[in-house]
Amino acid sequence: MIIMVNEGDAMITETNAVNFRQNLGEMLNQVQYRHDSVMINKDGKLVAVLIDARLFERIRRMQGRFDALCQRIEAGFSQVPESTGIEEIEAAVAQERRESSISAEDH
Numbered sequence: 001m002i003i004m005v006n007e008g009d010a011m012i013t014e015t016n017a018v019n020f021r022q023n024l025g026e027m028l029n030q031v032q033y034r035h036d037s038v039m040i041n042k043d044g045k046l047v048a049v050l051i052d053a054r055l056f057e058r059i060r061r062m063q064g065r066f067d068a069l070c071q072r073i074e075a076g077f078s079q080v081p082e083s084t085g086i087e088e089i090e091a092a093v094a095q096e097r098r099e100s101s102i103s104a105e106d107h
Helices: 017-022 026-033 053-076 083-106
Strands: 004-005 010-016 037-041 045-052
Touching: 004 026, 010 026, 017 026, 017 037, 026 037, 026 045
Parallel strands: 010 037
Antiparallel strands: 004 010, 037 045
């Protein structure tokens, strides 16, 4: 079974592992030339996604930046007691939610 979903300019194709093996060349072309993505299911569960190499590199760079940011945050809060850190996070989340709901009401 193949399910195709349009996501902006690119398509996302969802298929099972057997169909993927049978149509590997065609699906590689979809990804390489049309920049589509292919979701591969096995026994009804998503097991892999075939994506364009440029998108993969972007994801890797973003993951690296995210990891570096997490390390900086961890280092910055290393001397803060855990309970204090949790309180600060909860207060910041509550304030952001209040501001977001006010902003949504204005529009």
